[in-house]
Amino acid sequence: MFSLLRSMWLTFLHAFHKRDTILYPEQKAILPTRWRGRIVLSRDPDGGERCVACNLCAAACPVDCIALQATEDSTGRRYPEFFRINFSRCIFCGFCEDACPTYAIQLIPDFEMGEYNRQNLVYEKEDLLINGQGKYHGYNYYKVAGLAIGGKGKGEAENESPPVDIKSLIP
Amino acid sequence: MATIYIENTPYEVPTGKNLLEAVLSLGKDLPYFCWHPAMGSIGACRQCAVKVYKDENDTKGKLFMSCMEQVRDGMRLSIADMEAKEFRAHIIGWLMTNHPHDCAVCDEGGACHLQDMTVMTGHNYRAYRFDKRTYINQYLGPFINHEMNRCIQCYRCVRYYKDYAGGKDLDVFAAHNHLYFGRHEDGVLESEFSGNLVEVCPTGVFTDKTLKQHYTRKWDLTMAPSVCHHCSLGCNITAGERYGTLRNITNRYNGEVNGYFLCDRGRFGYEHVNHVGRIRKPLVRARLPEATDKLTALQAAAAVFRTGSVIGIGSPRASLESNFMLKTLVGDDNFHLGVSDTDYDLECLALKILKEGAARTPSLREVEQADAVFILGEDLINTAPMLALAVRQSVRRQPALEHISKASIPVWQDAAVREIVQDEMGPLFIATIHDTKLDEIATHTYHDTPDAIARLGFAVAHFIHADFPEVSGLNENELQLARQIADTLLAAKKPLVVSGTHCGSERVLMATANIANALVAKEREAGIVFTLPECNSMGLAMLGGHKLDSAFEAIFNGYADTVIILENDLYRRASAGRVTNFLKSCKNVIVLDHLHNATTEEASILLAAGTFAESDGTLINNEGRAQRFFQVYPTSEDLQESWRWLGELGTILAHDRISHWHGFDDILQAMVKEKPEFKGIEAVAPGTDFRIAGQKIPRAPHRFSGRTAMLANINVNEPKPPVDPDAPLSYTMEGYRGQPPSSIIPFFWAPGWNSSQATNKYQQEVGGHLKGGDPGLRLIKPNTAHTAPYTQTVPQKFQPLEGHLYVLPLHHIFGSEELSMHSPPIVERAPEPYVLLNEEDAILTKLQEGQSLSFTIDGQIYQVPVKISTHIRSGTAGLPAGLPGIPYAELPAWATLNRELKWRQQPQTTY
Numbered sequence A: 001m002f003s004l005l006r007s008m009w010l011t012f013l014h015a016f017h018k019r020d021t022i023l024y025p026e027q028k029a030i031l032p033t034r035w036r037g038r039i040v041l042s043r044d045p046d047g048g049e050r051c052v053a054c055n056l057c058a059a060a061c062p063v064d065c066i067a068l069q070a071t072e073d074s075t076g077r078r079y080p081e082f083f084r085i086n087f088s089r090c091i092f093c094g095f096c097e098d099a100c101p102t103y104a105i106q107l108i109p110d111f112e113m114g115e116y117n118r119q120n121l122v123y124e125k126e127d128l129l130i131n132g133q134g135k136y137h138g139y140n141y142y143k144v145a146g147l148a149i150g151g152k153g154k155g156e157a158e159n160e161s162p163p164v165d166i167k168s169l170i171p
Numbered sequence B: 001m002a003t004i005y006i007e008n009t010p011y012e013v014p015t016g017k018n019l020l021e022a023v024l025s026l027g028k029d030l031p032y033f034c035w036h037p038a039m040g041s042i043g044a045c046r047q048c049a050v051k052v053y054k055d056e057n058d059t060k061g062k063l064f065m066s067c068m069e070q071v072r073d074g075m076r077l078s079i080a081d082m083e084a085k086e087f088r089a090h091i092i093g094w095l096m097t098n099h100p101h102d103c104a105v106c107d108e109g110g111a112c113h114l115q116d117m118t119v120m121t122g123h124n125y126r127a128y129r130f131d132k133r134t135y136i137n138q139y140l141g142p143f144i145n146h147e148m149n150r151c152i153q154c155y156r157c158v159r160y161y162k163d164y165a166g167g168k169d170l171d172v173f174a175a176h177n178h179l180y181f182g183r184h185e186d187g188v189l190e191s192e193f194s195g196n197l198v199e200v201c202p203t204g205v206f207t208d209k210t211l212k213q214h215y216t217r218k219w220d221l222t223m224a225p226s227v228c229h230h231c232s233l234g235c236n237i238t239a240g241e242r243y244g245t246l247r248n249i250t251n252r253y254n255g256e257v258n259g260y261f262l263c264d265r266g267r268f269g270y271e272h273v274n275h276v277g278r279i280r281k282p283l284v285r286a287r288l289p290e291a292t293d294k295l296t297a298l299q300a301a302a303a304v305f306r307t308g309s310v311i312g313i314g315s316p317r318a319s320l321e322s323n324f325m326l327k328t329l330v331g332d333d334n335f336h337l338g339v340s341d342t343d344y345d346l347e348c349l350a351l352k353i354l355k356e357g358a359a360r361t362p363s364l365r366e367v368e369q370a371d372a373v374f375i376l377g378e379d380l381i382n383t384a385p386m387l388a389l390a391v392r393q394s395v396r397r398q399p400a401l402e403h404i405s406k407a408s409i410p411v412w413q414d415a416a417v418r419e420i421v422q423d424e425m426g427p428l429f430i431a432t433i434h435d436t437k438l439d440e441i442a443t444h445t446y447h448d449t450p451d452a453i454a455r456l457g458f459a460v461a462h463f464i465h466a467d468f469p470e471v472s473g474l475n476e477n478e479l480q481l482a483r484q485i486a487d488t489l490l491a492a493k494k495p496l497v498v499s500g501t502h503c504g505s506e507r508v509l510m511a512t513a514n515i516a517n518a519l520v521a522k523e524r525e526a527g528i529v530f531t532l533p534e535c536n537s538m539g540l541a542m543l544g545g546h547k548l549d550s551a552f553e554a555i556f557n558g559y560a561d562t563v564i565i566l567e568n569d570l571y572r573r574a575s576a577g578r579v580t581n582f583l584k585s586c587k588n589v590i591v592l593d594h595l596h597n598a599t600t601e602e603a604s605i606l607l608a609a610g611t612f613a614e615s616d617g618t619l620i621n622n623e624g625r626a627q628r629f630f631q632v633y634p635t636s637e638d639l640q641e642s643w644r645w646l647g648e649l650g651t652i653l654a655h656d657r658i659s660h661w662h663g664f665d666d667i668l669q670a671m672v673k674e675k676p677e678f679k680g681i682e683a684v685a686p687g688t689d690f691r692i693a694g695q696k697i698p699r700a701p702h703r704f705s706g707r708t709a710m711l712a713n714i715n716v717n718e719p720k721p722p723v724d725p726d727a728p729l730s731y732t733m734e735g736y737r738g739q740p741p742s743s744i745i746p747f748f749w750a751p752g753w754n755s756s757q758a759t760n761k762y763q764q765e766v767g768g769h770l771k772g773g774d775p776g777l778r779l780i781k782p783n784t785a786h787t788a789p790y791t792q793t794v795p796q797k798f799q800p801l802e803g804h805l806y807v808l809p810l811h812h813i814f815g816s817e818e819l820s821m822h823s824p825p826i827v828e829r830a831p832e833p834y835v836l837l838n839e840e841d842a843i844l845t846k847l848q849e850g851q852s853l854s855f856t857i858d859g860q861i862y863q864v865p866v867k868i869s870t871h872i873r874s875g876t877a878g879l880p881a882g883l884p885g886i887p888y889a890e891l892p893a894w895a896t897l898n899r900e901l902k903w904r905q906q907p908q909t910t911y
């Protein structure tokens, strides 16, 4: 009997507590940056597409909702010809972000993606690509990789010495 | 057999192998780089270290390179030993000090031996803190991409390219830690086998440039076991697809046929499948394309069938099933083989010789073991490339085996073997109409007309066995050469004669048959190999049918008015005038094909046939081996296998037999019933209802990605996965995950082995046969009792004709084959049209290299630039066969030289 009354009393006290429920959508919740919401494709500090179309995110995705095709520009820089995420399948696990070696694919704290028509949940590269670096600043994969691309020749990446002269006899 | 102890557990292993081979054959994992089962060991990479103990009391042991240690009975070793493990991890760490941060953009990624081995050793962080060495890449032509930064200096590439394949233009340059693997300067890799670098190199230095155009990771490909359709050898391939287009061809190991390698035509000639000129839906001339679908086209064809009298023309590049279906549909009397009349005679003769002759046709692997080879009339590199590679191995092997037995060096000790052999080569004699690339390794070459080659062959047979006809009128050199060849073949344990249809001479085939019979009569274990024009020439010859010319006659004399042409461009089989005349004389022309060509243009009904990647079927290669190929990816219903079109047509027509065949297996059964020769063909691969643990074999790897997104742009509701009614393979990743039977291995993969090196796990012992036996069934058995001379008639000497040239066919690996010439990289390597002329004839006709020669063959006028050679016989000329830009002529043939009208330069007068 006592415990019953005690529970009622505690519940009653809640009427005077600060409210946890917010009046969404007039009022927005503040989400931590690591919150896993809408997926974006980011750009490197130089404004180039970060995604190199390595397919690792697609392979990591447990529901197989990422499909892309690699292509190259005339200088040998690889990027996705198309990049598609079917958000109606995505479970926002973030594996793709973990798998991505270039910080291109990122889950951001935006969850307002509701649609009446499921077809609209299929996002193409135009819908995914943002004009900034997203959560991770400063990284440019092509500045680290050994592949030469437009504006970066052999031996010009980080930690690289200039190309060897194979005709030289000097040890 | 020997007993070795690995971690104190005894294992039975064959002797004569090295430890690495033994360990891998036992199914254990041990990292390696420089060793390759086809090339042996050199101990360069130090990756394969294991601990070897003196005896059971030895607890310390010593590190040994397993690839350099012979298996000894009672040997004790440890793979898991901590010191050995650390050593291997360090080695890979060092190999990787300069390795670029490239996996994400590296085409090797996901099928990279270096990745696999790195994971296997457990090395994961780069400890080296200094700068990475870099290199400038080279342009290596349309097939191969070069990215030298990724090299780990294992030397496999040069060992393969130079030592194994005989290439000259790839080497290692510079010294110390600057080693560079490439050409002396930018340029196209000359070898016809350069594509194998892609699989031989354990890293991403050499990658497939054609794949790069539509790059897909191995794990994302839908793959199926297939058979190369670009020559008569039938190498086994794996074809991979993504998003509805064919992405690449990789080697599919077959211990009897192609082993680890493919030629470049086979590897890079696949783009006809993706060609813009593909026929993707049926067309009926009287109807709008939009208003034509499968059913209307079939009904139109059936209507034509009902009203007309129909003949069928088969094709050597279509499957046996399609040809058989056409033959059944039109009736045996109305089926024509669809090869030129010259080829018809040659193929029938070749088949007859193989069936009636005494010698057996060796497989490519057995060719490698031959110890004396005589090639008659075949430019193997261009007509049967992988056979040329096999002959090269026989030449390399013969002296090696001799020395090895003396010096007691194991065969796999590659460096030591090469050292002891130096540039000694086994006996190889080549008699061809002009110089070939194999000449450089020949003991002796002979360049003359086909008749002269045949005469030499007959003389050899006579010198082997006196009962064989003698040849009169040979000069001293020829006699001496014939005697030398005869003696060498007689002295060999496994002599081999090679010939084929490509020089267009029946007499050369007969001479070859005589030599083979003579050798068998002398109780030698002789082998005979014939190369044939196309991938299913043998199957078509075995199926049997009438000549193409009689098809023309049948229409001209009104016996028939309708023709069904199966996957065949008749303009490549007979002269243009005759074919046009024929097609115009037909009331209706029904064509089944996959690419638009001159013949399809004349079609009144065109049915869209699947290419090899869109069909199931069987091919019979030059040794009479029936091999199954499987559809790689599903197609829309408008595009299907030729046999399915014809089967449906038969069903609509209520054909008494065809309408009872429901599916692929029924066709095979019917074929065996009809032709007992084909017995066993139904079991070349497991039947449609074959299952393991109730499951099909998946064509896609288990990491296949994007299933719920690849079609989401069309409709977000995923379609039902396509079902394959003809094969025990599924189009998706669902199914049985273990190893399937050898004939239906869609791709090689094993846990921890993502690259093609996973093949090790599928073999009985590394480099040997596949588990459960190599796929394919040989249908032709020689008649060992029949050792009499095949013929007594020896041809006469060739007599040149004033004002004429005897034009002989020349073949090009890149250029002569129809389908591969729809692949841009192959086209890039193909020669421009030319005519090959002897030096003296060039002087006589006052022509210099590059000037054009005008001549007429069978009414067809040619005007082609001249190339001058000292090797081709005076009075003859060579014309590239099948090359676009050179109209068809049935070769060999006499050409009449046309006198060219030359406008005399008039002096200009100005008033």
Ligand code: SF4
Residues within 6 Å of the ligand: A057, A060, A061, A062, A063, A064, A065, A066, A085, A089, A090, A091, A092, A093, A094, A095, A096, A097
């Ligand atoms: S969040 Fe998970 S489910 Fe969604 S795309 Fe990434 S990996 Fe796939």
Ligand code: SF4
Residues within 6 Å of the ligand: A050, A051, A052, A053, A054, A055, A056, A057, A058, A068, A096, A099, A100, A101, A102, A103, A104, A105, B104
């Ligand atoms: S993992 Fe990153 S770089 Fe690779 S394809 Fe996905 S988004 Fe692009």
Ligand code: SF4
Residues within 6 Å of the ligand: B099, B100, B101, B102, B103, B104, B106, B107, B108, B109, B110, B112, B113, B114, B115, B150, B202, B203, B204, B205
């Ligand atoms: S060679 Fe292998 S390890 Fe090296 S970058 Fe390419 S995929 Fe990665």
Ligand code: SF4
Residues within 6 Å of the ligand: B150, B151, B152, B153, B154, B155, B156, B157, B158, B181, B200, B201, B202, B203, B205, B206
């Ligand atoms: S290029 Fe490839 S095969 Fe050649 S040495 Fe380097 S890693 Fe080895």
Ligand code: FES
Residues within 6 Å of the ligand: B020, B031, B032, B033, B034, B035, B041, B042, B043, B044, B045, B046, B047, B048, B049, B065, B066, B067, B068
């Ligand atoms: S594989 Fe043994 S040393 Fe390279």
